Amino acid sequence: MNYTGQNNEILELKEYKKDELLRLEKDLNNPLLFIWVKGKDCEIKYEGTTQIIKDNTILCLTVFHRIEFNNLETARIIKFNREFYCVLDHGSEVSCKGLLFYGATQLPYFQIPVEEIEKFETFWQMFNIEMQSKDELQLEMLQMMLKRFIILCTRIHKRQYNISKLDNKEVDIIREFNFLVEQHFKTKHTVKEYADLMIKSPKTISNTFSQLSDKSPLQIIHERKHLEAKRMLRYTDKAIKEITYELGFEDIQTFSRFFKKMENISPSDFKNSFLGNIANSSGLMT
Numbered sequence: 001m002n003y004t005g006q007n008n009e010i011l012e013l014k015e016y017k018k019d020e021l022l023r024l025e026k027d028l029n030n031p032l033l034f035i036w037v038k039g040k041d042c043e044i045k046y047e048g049t050t051q052i053i054k055d056n057t058i059l060c061l062t063v064f065h066r067i068e069f070n071n072l073e074t075a076r077i078i079k080f081n082r083e084f085y086c087v088l089d090h091g092s093e094v095s096c097k098g099l100l101f102y103g104a105t106q107l108p109y110f111q112i113p114v115e116e117i118e119k120f121e122t123f124w125q126m127f128n129i130e131m132q133s134k135d136e137l138q139l140e141m142l143q144m145m146l147k148r149f150i151i152l153c154t155r156i157h158k159r160q161y162n163i164s165k166l167d168n169k170e171v172d173i174i175r176e177f178n179f180l181v182e183q184h185f186k187t188k189h190t191v192k193e194y195a196d197l198m199i200k201s202p203k204t205i206s207n208t209f210s211q212l213s214d215k216s217p218l219q220i221i222h223e224r225k226h227l228e229a230k231r232m233l234r235y236t237d238k239a240i241k242e243i244t245y246e247l248g249f250e251d252i253q254t255f256s257r258f259f260k261k262m263e264n265i266s267p268s269d270f271k272n273s274f275l276g277n278i279a280n281s282s283g284l285m286t
Contacts (some may be wrong), residue, residue, distance in 0.1 A: 001128065008109040010079075010080060031063055031080065032076060033079040035058065035059045036076040037056070038073065039072075040071070056117055099171065119152065144262070168231075184197075226258075233270055240252060255267065
């Protein structure tokens, strides 16, 4: 089911079965989505790592994530763009750049507690019912339901990851930094550049990361550039020289040194090692 508003507000609900393929449309403005894994446990591959995702787990993904699912039984998808749910209209924790989507330095997901499953089932049914209502209040109703859904997800996520109110200011700094890196990693390469955008000192940002994260802010920047380099080498036909300049490196030699330091393999060898893999892949991918 799809909803499209007069100002390009888009909301999509869909149930995916095994071996179906999900992609984020390039014409949407940085779409966000929840993937609610149901049925038996499945395996996901995310940027070179593999892990098990249990039944009734919800992943909170952005356009920047790329995941492959193996042995997926079924999944429910809620996908929306920022025109539908605008970051400027909501509090930081439940906004589009809030805790669920940009608050973590790793893949964000949580498992629905047994006592909360009925609430999520009810939300899914209500979403489907309201998607069929074609009146002037439909957009407002759907936006309200999505906000309530995000609030419920945020509460559970905070409990499971032990994020308390006392940490809100510090978590806000990490969330904002992660969000800005996603937006500017191709053009801004130092902690100071992001600190200037946040109107904070590099020391404040570094101290906050040292308290709440096992990674430094500079690691976040480097890992994001490294991740994008791997994606471009693996999934596009772009030449290494083109990737070099698109990611903001001065020359191929600098890019090659950076990539080999992060991946322990040269960009050309990495690209060659994955030739033909895409044609043989299957499962759900974002």
